[in-house]
Amino acid sequence: LVEPAATNICKQSEDFSTTWKPLNATITTNDTTAPDGNATADLFSDDINNTAHRVSQSGLSVTSGQSYTFSVYAKYESRQYLQLTFNSAHFSATQYATFDLINGTVSGQADSTAQIIDIGNGWYRCIYTASCTVTTSSFAFLILSNSATGRDPVYVGDGSGVYIWGAQVETGPIATSYIPTTTASVTRNKDDINLTSASSLIGQTEGTLYLEVDWRLASGTNQWLLSVSDGGNTNRVIIYNSGVALNMFAAANNATLTNQGESSSGYSGIQKIAFAYKTDDFELYRNGSSISSDTSGSLAALATLTDIDLGQAYDASLQANMHIRAVAIYPTRLSDAEAIALTTL
Numbered sequence: 001l002v003e004p005a006a007t008n009i010c011k012q013s014e015d016f017s018t019t020w021k022p023l024n025a026t027i028t029t030n031d032t033t034a035p036d037g038n039a040t041a042d043l044f045s046d047d048i049n050n051t052a053h054r055v056s057q058s059g060l061s062v063t064s065g066q067s068y069t070f071s072v073y074a075k076y077e078s079r080q081y082l083q084l085t086f087n088s089a090h091f092s093a094t095q096y097a098t099f100d101l102i103n104g105t106v107s108g109q110a111d112s113t114a115q116i117i118d119i120g121n122g123w124y125r126c127i128y129t130a131s132c133t134v135t136t137s138s139f140a141f142l143i144l145s146n147s148a149t150g151r152d153p154v155y156v157g158d159g160s161g162v163y164i165w166g167a168q169v170e171t172g173p174i175a176t177s178y179i180p181t182t183t184a185s186v187t188r189n190k191d192d193i194n195l196t197s198a199s200s201l202i203g204q205t206e207g208t209l210y211l212e213v214d215w216r217l218a219s220g221t222n223q224w225l226l227s228v229s230d231g232g233n234t235n236r237v238i239i240y241n242s243g244v245a246l247n248m249f250a251a252a253n254n255a256t257l258t259n260q261g262e263s264s265s266g267y268s269g270i271q272k273i274a275f276a277y278k279t280d281d282f283e284l285y286r287n288g289s290s291i292s293s294d295t296s297g298s299l300a301a302l303a304t305l306t307d308i309d310l311g312q313a314y315d316a317s318l319q320a321n322m323h324i325r326a327v328a329i330y331p332t333r334l335s336d337a338e339a340i341a342l343t344t345l
Contacts, residue, residue, distance in 0.1 A: 001191070001322070001323050002310065002311030002312060002319050002323075002324055003176045003177060003188070003321050004176070004190045004321060006171075006179065006188050007170060007185055007186065007187040007188075008169065008170055008179035009060050009061075009185045010141070010167045010168055010169040010181060010185075011184065012057075013167045013179075013180055014041075014042075014165055014167075015040075015182075016029070016044065017029050019183075020056065021055065021056055022055045024051050024052065024053045024054070024157065025045060025046055025047060025053045026044075026045045027042050027043070027044060027045075027055060028042060028043040028161075029042050032075075032163050034165040034166070035119055035123050035165065035166065040165065041163045041165040042163070043077060043163055044143065044145060044161055044163070045160065045161035046157030046159065046160060046161070047157050048156065049156070049157060051154055052154050053144060053145045053153070053155075054144040054145075055142075055164075056140055058138060058141075059138060059139075060139040060140075061136070061139065062134075062135070062136060064132055064134050064135045067130065067131045067171070067173050068086070068131075068171060068172075069172060069173060069175050070084050070086065070127075070128045070168070070169050071127040071128070071166075071169075072084065072126055072143060072164055072165070072168070073126070073165045073166040073178075074101055074123070074126050075101065075121075075123045075163040076162065077160070077161045079145045079160040079161055081098055081099065081146035081147065082099045082101060082126060082145060082146065082164075083098045083142075083144040083146045084114075084126060084128040084143060084144075085141070085144070086130055086139070086140070086142070087138075087139060091130050091133060095130040097128040099114075100149070101122075101124060101162065104118050104124060107149045114126075114127060114129070115127040125175070127175040129173050129174075129175075141169055143167075145161070145162055174321050176321065190312075190317075191311070191312070193309070193310040193312065194307060194312070195307065196306060198228075198308050199305060199306045201331075202228045202308065202331070203277075203330065204302065204304065205278070205279070205302075206277060206279075206333040207228075207237070207329065207332065208276045208277070208328075208329070208332065208334045209228065209275045209277075209329055210273070210327065210328040210329070210342055211225055211226045211272075211324055211326065211327045212271070212272045212324070212326040213271050213320070213322050213323065213324050214323040215264075215267045215269060215271050216321060221241075221243045222240070222242055223240060223241040223243075223318060223320045224240045224318045224319075225239045225241065225273070225311060226239045226310060226311070226327060227309045227313065228305045228307065228309075228329065229306075229307050231306055231314060232314060233251070233254075234251070234253060235302050235304075235305060236250070236251055236305070237250045237277055239273055240318075241264050241320075244264065244265065245263050246261045247260060248261055248277075248292060250297065250299075252298070252301040252302040253303065255301070257294075257297030257298070258277075258282040258294040260294060261284055261291065261292045262286075262292060270345060272286065272288075272342070272343040273285065273286050274334070274342055276333045276339050278333040280296055280298065283336070283339070285339045285340060285343045286343060288341075288345065289340065290339075290340070308329065310327060311324050
């Protein structure tokens, strides 16, 4: 897993009886075993009133135009649905997501994106992303129980509940791995996977880069997946995702030789990708097919490539933010048949 630095601005991520404020609800702390194996998951139960039942946290700072991702681990106890939303004064009022904790599905999300991930033992990671419309220091985010899938979860409660644990709020469109907090926000350092002095492993006049990844939602996010370079940006060969397209890129002596690919908006799950390069012969493959080719561009001016960066750029930025399952670097340009066989799922 190669991730950028991230900060969980949510406080008391595992204790919903402290910084959090219940409304028409009860929090029973440490009521069951959490996903990490400790008995730290809380039970969030509704009361008997005909109203919304929620637990929320407020007083945090957000910036207009920035996307934020809210995630929490949840498990069915006796209430089927859980809803995540942000304060409508700071985000669009139509932004919300409702998670079905029995069937593992998600609905809603009119002006947002959401995912539900089955992590086993009845637990799901519920993830909700939306864009902020106001810069404020009074931002609030809410967890609501629900009797159905609608936007406004007003219903007569009966004491039913949902187990919750591991709340996280972070900038960006992807929920990164869980960062526990107590009384303050916590930052996780970025991952940095780099091999220098590796010129003997890299095809200098021709070659093929290959990797297999478990694709994660990354709309609008620039992610470098695999690259070889001179240690800077003057000479490099790269597989990267621009946020809208999976691209192959090559530059020699700071002159771009190729930079093209296909839309990545529909990608999900396992992706096998290869970029074969040689003078006047650049080709990008995905899941057993050629998706882009370029027959113009000379590598004659290419300086010695010395560095390999896995899931990041040459300057340890633009992390892939996904699991990289396999990687290979070939010192020759594989044939079409070889590249297609290599990338076939």
